[in-house]
Amino acid sequence: MALTKVFCFYCRRLIFCWAPLGLFGIETTVRKKPMPEFKHPRPKFISFCLCKCPRCGNSDVFKYSIFNIFKFSDTNLSCANCKLTYEPEPGFFFGAMYWSYAFIVALIVTLSIAFSVFNLFDYAIYAIPVILILLLPPIFRYSRMMMLYVVYPNMYKSIFSEK
Numbered sequence: 001m002a003l004t005k006v007f008c009f010y011c012r013r014l015i016f017c018w019a020p021l022g023l024f025g026i027e028t029t030v031r032k033k034p035m036p037e038f039k040h041p042r043p044k045f046i047s048f049c050l051c052k053c054p055r056c057g058n059s060d061v062f063k064y065s066i067f068n069i070f071k072f073s074d075t076n077l078s079c080a081n082c083k084l085t086y087e088p089e090p091g092f093f094f095g096a097m098y099w100s101y102a103f104i105v106a107l108i109v110t111l112s113i114a115f116s117v118f119n120l121f122d123y124a125i126y127a128i129p130v131i132l133i134l135l136l137p138p139i140f141r142y143s144r145m146m147m148l149y150v151v152y153p154n155m156y157k158s159i160f161s162e163k
Helices: 044-049 090-117 119-136 136-155 157-161
Strands: 005-007 011-019
Touching: 044 136, 090 119, 090 136, 119 136, 136 157
Parallel strands: none
Antiparallel strands: 005 011
C-alpha cells in the first residue's frame, strides 16, 4: 500500500501514514517542519518591562503610551514582526484579573508595612487607595504581560512556537 495523507483529529495535523493504520489514528511516518527559533534582541525580562512581544521581543504589545489615560488598555491584535496573535482565544485576558489581584494584594501589604514602620499608619487609609488608583495603568498592563509571558507559552505551545 502507498502512503496517504490523513488528517488526524487527535493530533490536529496532517500526517502521512499507511491508509489502514491512519483510520485508527496510528501514525507510522510523521513529517514535521522545523520550528523557527526567535531570538530576543535583549533579555526577556527587559522585553517584559518594555511591553514587547513575548516571542520575538521586537513589536509593542500595546497601541498607546501608558500615560494616555483613556487608551492605555488598547492592545494590538498581533505582533508586526512575527505575527503572533496576542489573544489566542476570546476571553484569554480574563486570567489577568488573578495577576492584578496578586499585584494589588502585594502592594497593599507592602504599603501597610511601610506606613506602619514610619508611624504613619493613620494616613494609610487615605494614601493606599490613592496610590492604587495612580498605579492602575501599570498594574493593568503588567498583569496582561504576565499572561503573555507566563501563561501563553505554556498553554498554547503549538501557537507560540510556530511562525
